[in-house]
Amino acid sequence: MRWYRLLLRLYPAAFRHEYGDELAGVFRERLRTAGAAGRVALCLGAPLEVFANAARVHWDLLRQDLRQSARGFLRSPAFALTAMMVVALGTGANTAVFSVTDHALFAPLPFPDADRIVKLWDRRPAYSRLELSPANYRDWKERQTTLSAIGAYHRWAANLTGEGDPVRLDGALVEAEVGAVLGVIPTIGRAFREADEQLGAPPVVLLSHRLWQMRFGADPRVLGRSIALDGTHHTVVGVMPRSFLFPHRDVQYWVPLQLSEDSYQDRNDNFLEIVGRLRDEVTLEQATADFERIAAELEDLYPVDNKDAGATVHLLRQEHTRQARTLLFALVGAAVCVLLIACVNLANLLLARALQRRRELMVRSAMGAGRERLSRQLLTETLVLALLGGAFGVGLALWSLPLFSRLVPSTLPIEGRPSIDLRVLLFALALTVATGLVGGLLPVLGLGRAGMTALREDERGGARRERLRSALVVAAVVSSVVLLVSAGLLLRALWRVQSTDPGFRPRGVLTLRISLPQPEYAATERRVQWYRRMVENLDATPGVEDAAFVSFLPMTMTGGIWPVITGENEGNRREAGRVASLRFATPGLFDTLGVPLLQGRDLSWSDTANRPFVAVVSDSFAQRFFPDRSPIGERFELGLAEREIVGVAADVRVRGLERPSEPQVYLPAAQVPDGSLTFYVPQDLAIRTSVEPEMLLGSVREIVRASDPSLPISNVRTLEQIVEDQTASRAVQARVVLAFAGTALLLAAIGIHGLLSFLVSQRRREIGVRVALGAGRGDVLRMVLARSALLAASGVAIGGLLAHLAGRSLEAILAGVPASDPPTLAAVAGICAVMTLLGSLAPAIRALRVDPVTAMRIE
Numbered sequence: 084m085r086w087y088r089l090l091l092r093l094y095p096a097a098f099r100h101e102y103g104d105e106l107a108g109v110f111r112e113r114l115r116t117a118g119a120a121g122r123v124a125l126c127l128g129a130p131l132e133v134f135a136n137a138a139r140v141h142w143d144l145l146r147q148d149l150r151q152s153a154r155g156f157l158r159s160p161a162f163a164l165t166a167m168m169v170v171a172l173g174t175g176a177n178t179a180v181f182s183v184t185d186h187a188l189f190a191p192l193p194f195p196d197a198d199r200i201v202k203l204w205d206r207r208p209a210y211s212r213l214e215l216s217p218a219n220y221r222d223w224k225e226r227q228t229t230l231s232a233i234g235a236y237h238r239w240a241a242n243l244t245g246e247g248d249p250v251r252l253d254g255a256l257v258e259a260e261v262g263a264v265l266g267v268i269p270t271i272g273r274a275f276r277e278a279d280e281q282l283g284a285p286p287v288v289l290l291s292h293r294l295w296q297m298r299f300g301a302d303p304r305v306l307g308r309s310i311a312l313d314g315t316h317h318t319v320v321g322v323m324p325r326s327f328l329f330p331h332r333d334v335q336y337w338v339p340l341q342l343s344e345d346s347y348q349d350r351n352d353n354f355l356e357i358v359g360r361l362r363d364e365v366t367l368e369q370a371t372a373d374f375e376r377i378a379a380e381l382e383d384l385y386p387v388d389n390k391d392a393g394a395t396v397h398l399l400r401q402e403h404t405r406q407a408r409t410l411l412f413a414l415v416g417a418a419v420c421v422l423l424i425a426c427v428n429l430a431n432l433l434l435a436r437a438l439q440r441r442r443e444l445m446v447r448s449a450m451g452a453g454r455e456r457l458s459r460q461l462l463t464e465t466l467v468l469a470l471l472g473g474a475f476g477v478g479l480a481l482w483s484l485p486l487f488s489r490l491v492p493s494t495l496p497i498e499g500r501p502s503i504d505l506r507v508l509l510f511a512l513a514l515t516v517a518t519g520l521v522g523g524l525l526p527v528l529g530l531g532r533a534g535m536t537a538l539r540e541d542e543r544g545g546a547r548r549e550r551l552r553s554a555l556v557v558a559a560v561v562s563s564v565v566l567l568v569s570a571g572l573l574l575r576a577l578w579r580v581q582s583t584d585p586g587f588r589p590r591g592v593l594t595l596r597i598s599l600p601q602p603e604y605a606a607t608e609r610r611v612q613w614y615r616r617m618v619e620n621l622d623a624t625p626g627v628e629d630a631a632f633v634s635f636l637p638m639t640m641t642g643g644i645w646p647v648i649t650g651e652n653e654g655n656r657r658e659a660g661r662v663a664s665l666r667f668a669t670p671g672l673f674d675t676l677g678v679p680l681l682q683g684r685d686l687s688w689s690d691t692a693n694r695p696f697v698a699v700v701s702d703s704f705a706q707r708f709f710p711d712r713s714p715i716g717e718r719f720e721l722g723l724a725e726r727e728i729v730g731v732a733a734d735v736r737v738r739g740l741e742r743p744s745e746p747q748v749y750l751p752a753a754q755v756p757d758g759s760l761t762f763y764v765p766q767d768l769a770i771r772t773s774v775e776p777e778m779l780l781g782s783v784r785e786i787v788r789a790s791d792p793s794l795p796i797s798n799v800r801t802l803e804q805i806v807e808d809q810t811a812s813r814a815v816q817a818r819v820v821l822a823f824a825g826t827a828l829l830l831a832a833i834g835i836h837g838l839l840s841f842l843v844s845q846r847r848r849e850i851g852v853r854v855a856l857g858a859g860r861g862d863v864l865r866m867v868l869a870r871s872a873l874l875a876a877s878g879v880a881i882g883g884l885l886a887h888l889a890g891r892s893l894e895a896i897l898a899g900v901p902a903s904d905p906p907t908l909a910a911v912a913g914i915c916a917v918m919t920l921l922g923s924l925a926p927a928i929r930a931l932r933v934d935p936v937t938a939m940r941i942e
Contacts, residue, residue: 087107087110087129088103088107090129090130090133091103091106091107091133093133093134093137094133094136094137094140110125110129113125144459145463148459148460148463148464149463149467151460151464152460152463152464152467155464156468162432163468165432165833166429166432166433166468166472167468167471167472167475168472168475169425169428169429169432169472169830170425170429170468170469170471170472170473170475170476170515170518170519171472171473171475171476171479172421172425172476172479172826172830173421173422173424173425173426173476173518174422174425174472174473174476174477174511174514174515174518175475175476175477175478175479175480175483176417176418176421176422176476176479176480176823176826177418177419177421177422177514178476178477178479178480178503178507178510178511178514179418179479179480179483179484179487180414180415180417180418180487181415181418181507181510182480182484182487182501182502182503182507183411183414183484183487183488183490183491183501184411184412184414184415185501185506185507186491186497186498186501186502187403187407187411187490187491187492187495187497187501188403188408188411190497191400192399192400192495192496192497193267193326193327193328193496193497194265194266194267195266195267196266196360197399197400198398198400199360199361200264200265200358200359200360200361200398200399200400201230201358201359201360201361201367201370201396201397201398201399202356202357202358202396202397202398202399202401202402203215203223203233203357203358203359203374203394203395203396204357204394204395204396205219205353205378205392205393205394205395206378206392206393206394206395207391207392207393208391210644211395212395213353213644214353214354214355214356215235215353215355215356215357216349216350216351216352216353216354216355217235217342217346217347217352217355218346218347218348218349218350218352219350219381219389219392220235220355220357221347222377222381223357223374223377223394226377226380227359227373227374227377228373229361229362229365229369229370229373229374230359230360230361230362230365230370231360231361231362231363232260232263232264232359232360233260233264233357233358233359233360234257234258234259234260234261234262234263234264234357234358234359235257235258235261235340235355235356235357236255236256236257236258236261236330236340236355236356236358237255237256237340237354237355237356238253238254238255238256238330238331238334238356239254239255239256239338240252240253240254240598241254241312241313241336241598241600242312242313242314242598242600242793242794242795243298243310243311243312243795244311244314244600244793244795245310245311246298246299246310247298248795249792249793249794249795250298250795250797251596251598251795251796251797251798252294252312252335252336253331253333253334253335254312254334254335254336254337254338255329255330255334255336255337255338256337256338256339256340256341257275257337257338257339257340258275258280258339258340259274259275259276259277259279259280259339261329261358262274262275263360264358264359264360265327265329265358266360267323267324267327267329269289269321269322269323269324270292270321270322270323270324270325271303271306271321271322272289272306272319272320272321272322273320273321274289274321275287275289275320275337275339279339280339280340280341280342281341282341282343284339284341285318286315286316286317286318286338287317287318287319287320287338287339288310288312288317288318288319288320288336288337288338289319289320289321289322289323289336289337289338290305290319290321290322290323290335290336291322291323291327291328291334291335291336292322292323292324292325292327293325293335294335294336295322305319305322306319306320306321307319312336312338313598313600313601314600314601314602314603314793315601315602317338323337326498327496328496328497328498329496330356330496331493331494331495331496332493332495332496332497332498332499350385350388350389351388351645351646353644354762358399367396367397367398370396371394371395371396374394374396375393375394377394378392378393378394399496400495402492402494402495403492403494403495407490407492407812409893409896410490410812410813410816410896411490413569413573413816413820413892413893413896414487414490414816414819414820416569416889417566417569417570417819417820417823417824418823420562420563420565420566420823420827421562421566421823421826421827422514422518423558423559423562424558424559424562424563424826424827424830424831425518425830426518426521427555427556427558427559427562427830428555428559428830428833429465429468429469429518429519429521430521430555431555431556433461433465462520465519465520466516466519466520468519469515469516469518469519470515470516470519472515472518473511473512473514473515473518476511476515477503477508477511480503480507480511481503484500484501484503485500486815486818486819487501487815487819488500488501489811489812489815490812490815490816553874556831556835556874556878557874557877557878557881558878559827559830559831559878560831560835560874560875560877560878560879560882560915561878561881561882561885562827562831562882563824563827563828563830563831563878563882563915563918564878564879564881564882564883564885564886564911564915565882565885565886565889566820566823566824566827567824567827567828567886567911567914567915568882568883568886568887568889568890568907568908568911569820569824569886569889569890569893570817570820570821570823570824571904571907571910571911572890572893572897572900572902572904572907573813573816573817573820573821573893573896573897574817574821575897575900575904575906575907576813576817576896576897576898576899576900577810577813577814577817579898579899579900580740580741580809580810580813580898581740581810583736583740583741584736585637585638585735585736585740585806586637586678586733586734586735586736587637587676587677587678587735587802588676588677589677589801589802589803589805589806590802590803591771591772591773591776592675592676592677592769592770592771592772592776592801592802592803593769593770593772593776593777593779593780593783593799593801593802594636594767594768594769594770594798594799594800594801594802594805595767595768595783595796595797595798595799595800596766596767596768596796596797596798597766597768597787597794597795597796598766598794598795598797599613599764599766599794600793600794601761605757605758605761606757607692607752607753607754607755607756607757608692608753610752610755610764610765611669611688611691611752611753613790613791614632614669614752614765615669615688616790617630617632617768617786617787617790618630618631618632618669618671620786620789620790621770621783621786624779624782624783624786626772626773626774626778626779626782627770627771627772627773627779628675628771628772628773629671629674629675629770629771630671630675630768630769630770630771631668631669631670631671631672631674631675631676631768631769632668632669632672632752632765632766632767632768632769633666633667633668633669633672633749633765633767633769634665634666634667634668634763634764634765634766634767635666635737635767636767636769636802636805637676637735637736637737637802637805638736638737638738638739638740638805638806638808638809639767639805640664640666640737640738644662644663644664644745645662645663645664645665645721645748646661646662646721647661647662647663647704647708647719647720647721647746647748648719648720648721649661649708649717649719649720661707661708662745662746663700663701663704663721663745663746663747663748664737664744664745664746664747664748665721665748665750665763666747666748666749666750666763667749667750667751667752667754667755667760667763667764667765668686668749668750668751668752668765669686669688669751669752669765670685670686670687670688671685672685672686672749672769673685673699673732674771675769675770675771676735676769676771676802677771678732678733678735679732679733680699680730680731680732680733681702681731681732681733682705682713682714682715682730682731683699683715683728683729683730683731684699684729684730685699685730686699686730686749686750686751687751688753690751690753690754691751691753691754692753692754692756695727696724696725696726696727696750696754697726697727697728697729697750697751697754698719698721698726698727698728698729698748698749698750699728699729699730699731699732699748699749700714700728700730700731700732700746700747700748700749701731701732701733701734701735701746701747701748702731702732702733702734703734703744703745703746703747704731704746704747704748705728705731707746708746714728714731715728715729715730715731716728721748724754724756726748726750732747732749734747735747739809740806740809740810741809741898752764752765767798768783769802770783776801777801780799783796784796813896828914828915828918831878831918831922832918832919832921832922833922835871835874835875835918835919835922835923836922836923836925836926853866863930864927864930866930867923867926867927867930868920868923868927871919871922871923872919874919875915875916875918875919878915879911879912879915883908883911886908886911887902887903889902890902890903890904
């Protein structure tokens with residue numbers, strides 16, 4: 084019968100205590116009167132019977148508790164709404180942050196066995212991640228032993244014409260083996276074949292699902308259709324799945340990567356990105372060691388071009404920057420702080436609620452309700468409040484996702500906006516239940532420890548409750564301080580970055596991209612004629628001050644690092660630091676961008692291919708390579724030719740406001756060799772205006788259309804917007820953390836208000852006696868405010884220490900702002916003082932209004 088007694092534990096404790104002996108007796112009697120077969124049947128059927136009956140009993144009690152909870156909420160709607168709001172803020176913030184963080188850092192990529200896909204980079208002393216040259220890539224591919232497939236690709240954009248208005252599309256040149264690495268096949272049609280990569284093979288193209296829908300109406304008959312990309316007709320051979328966004332989320336087409344034998348001559352021509360799939364049983368560490376071995380072998384074979392070369396191998400899932408990862412983890416910490424404060428405030432609310440209901444609980448206890456039954460009722464009410472608040476929290480998370488999605492790194496082949504899927508909903512449910520349990524645990528534990536005597540509130544019990552609630556309020560203040568300091572540090576870092584001089588004047592500059600298609604504009608002379616005609620027409624347009632074309636605008640360039648060869652380093656083309664970024668430009672670029680020309684002259688239209696090759700260099704270039712003499716007239720080799728320096732311009736932060744910029748070289752657009760360096764052909768147009776830049780956009784479009792109707796205009800934005808984009812993720816993260824901090828501060832103020840209200844109600848008789856004995860209003864006010872000041876000071880002291888530790892963990896994204904920034908700490912202390920005063924105001928006024936006669940009559 085012992086096993087049957089254990090089964091009876093499935094029933095609620097109160098039911099078991101009342102009917103357990105009777106149920107056991109009935110079962111014992113049934114066993115005694117049954118035969119052998121009957122006893123076996125009874126023993127086998129007992130678990131199912133007990134389980135079914137216990138479930139019905141639990142359901143009956145749950146219905147009673149739910150009805151009781153509903154009546155209680157209707158009697159105290161303010162309490163119910165406040166509790167739900169607290170839970171909604173905590174769970175909503177954490178659900179949104181979990182959704183974004185999981186989407187960006189942990190959710191599997193949309194490829195089969197995505198945890199086996201790796202990204203490979205060349206590594207040099209000055210660059211931990213550098214694209215590979217075709218020559219080095221071919222050697223890596225032939226010598227490696229740890230990858231089952233390896234493929235190269237190169238990001239490429241082209242003009243789509245003949246299908247409605249011309250449009251500029253982001254795409255990629257890919258090897259056929261990239262498909263084997265990623266394990267994705269087209270939705271319709273076929274993938275690339277090795278034959279497609281051969282020089283002279285018929286041009287083919289794969290369309291993205293988005294391009295197929297938007298430009299071709301999702302027509303399955305698109306296969307075999309010819310489309311013009313940069314004037315070259317390609318046959319559509321397939322359409323990729325909707326989820327295929329490789330190598331980045333904006334890609335819209337793929338064409339085969341075709342490399343001529345000339346491509347393998349220069350080991351410094353780095354432009355290929357590489358992906359591979361690990362063989363079975365091969366670890367990431369083994370693959371890294373394999374490619375380090377290959378890099379060492381190639382350094383021995385090519386000591387000049389491959390000096391100090393290495394290899395970087397990491398999972399494709401980890402293709403994001405340290406800053407992006409730190410930003411997301413900082414948000415996780417902020418959301419956890421908000422959740423902690425939500426739990427603290429929920430516990431405070433429930434403690435106050437339990438105190439208000441002590442008479443009701445005493446009556447129910449006197450009528451026979453035990454501790455288990457009352458605890459069950461309290462937990463049910465708490466969980467109902469938590470679930471309702473959690474539902475609102477999910478809605479809050481959905482509403483805030485567009486803001487959070489801006490923190491998803493753009494370097495990953497995933498959608499930019501995360502979704503609230505089943506995994507996120509399960510997380511939200513678990514978080515909601517946990518919040519309800521944690522918040523409701525203290526009243527229930529107090530009831531369980533003290534029994535029914537806890538319901539009779541005496542002075543000692545009130546003191547215990549006061550200490551407990553004080554500890555909870557201090558915890559809320561601590562979390563608020565940590566969030567406020569973190570938000571303050573991030574804002575200080577944002578302001579510091581935004582105040583960085585970019586080296587140019589961004590205000591009043593309209594920029595756009597006009598990419599001239601090959602082979603129509605393959606001849607340099609024809610391109611330059613078009614540039615000059617465009618600039619002359621623009622200069623004649625009212626409102627235009629200057630205009631110029633350049634390969635890449637500041638802060639929009641990736642790659643483009645070239646070795647600089649002077650007489651000092653002819654034998655070492657890859658010496659650390661002896662590199663520069665390369666741009667071709669038309670005359671007037673420095674006036675258009677507002678870059679000061681420090682020495683010499685600007686580029687000129689007369690700097691053509693049949694004239695001496697010249698260059699304007701940055702001040703950092705001059706200081707790096709010619710520190711002891713004027714650079715004007717000096718010669719160096721870069722961009723496949725020797726150049727003479729004719730001018731020195733101020734430095735520009737071409738890599739962004741936070742990244743150091745290498746020395747820069749500006750070359751005449753007319754000195755781009757025909758059919759060579761096509762990646763650097765000027766395509767970005769900058770226009771300095773005397774009016775609002777947007778007002779000129781229509782005129783610019785007309786000028787471009789008149790010059791060549793087939794040319795699309797893309798990337799239209801002002802130079803100010805380009806600079807603002809550099810701090811966009813910082814601004815979003817700072818706003819989110821600041822919103823979390825504001826929420827935490829509000830909740831902490833509510834906690835202080837609730838505690839002081841409880842304190843005043845508990846000490847009402849004492850206050851009345853003090854007033855009757857001659858205490859003035861100032862004495863009563865000091866008594867109330869001193870308690871709130873003590874709580875706030877304790878929270879600020881502890882929170883300041885924890886905030887310093889949090890700031891140390893954020894140093895990678897603080898742009899040089901110290902973790903213990905005095906202005907930030909002083910501002911937070913002042914904010915907490917104001918918060919304490921506001922939270923104390925109503926209880927203090929209530930204390931001043933205590934009537935001594937009425938207070939002394941209270942039993």
